[in-house]
Amino acid sequence: MYKVFVNDKPIILTSSLQKEENFPVYIFKNASINEILYRLKSDDLQGIYLYSTNLLNDWEVFCKNFRVITAAGGLVLNTDKEILFIYRGNKWDLPKGRIEKGESIEETAVREVEEECGITNLVLDRFLLKTYHIFYMDNETRLKETYWYLMKSDYQGELVPQEEEGITEVVFKNEEEIQKAFLNTYANIQMVYKAYLTK
Known part of the structure; x- marks a missing residue:
């Protein structure tokens, strides 16, 4: 499916x-x-x-009906098992971005999380799933395929949102805060979270 x-x-x-x-x-x-x-x-x-x-x-x-864009991102846990969220476009999201030439999918996932959140000490744990969504850009219908990985970090420093990417907030959220964030997020992000809980 x-x-x-x-x-x-x-x-x-x-x-x-x-x-x-x-x-x-x-x-x-x-x-x-x-x-x-x-x-x-x-x-x-x-x-x-x-x-x-x-x-x-x-x-x-x-x-074949679309231009396919490949991206990768991460669901990042800190030492308190809180999850790293970004706020972009008036929605709570997880950090992700497009693959660059010469990069592996895993390298893209780690780089994008680091760039978008100002975080370091990321350890790639395991692959979670791929998600797909259709969007419109430059009068073209595109299909974004995103590879998601579970990551862990013991980073204790300040989180810095990548403002040039439209990110205004970066924060670790506990279970209660995650459920609130899910009132204003994307269906794909909830799928990533469910994959983390079940894998």
């Missing part, structure tokens, strides 16, 4: 006939991706299922 968010509304590409949500079902080979995107943006649809009989092949076909 692949879950791709459009403004926090999921397109769920699946080969399973089981439905967890009451979303309409489209047959992938008959579906118009542009029509689906239009409906998700303009209708009161909360999400859709795309039923596939060949998931890997259909995922490749799906991705």
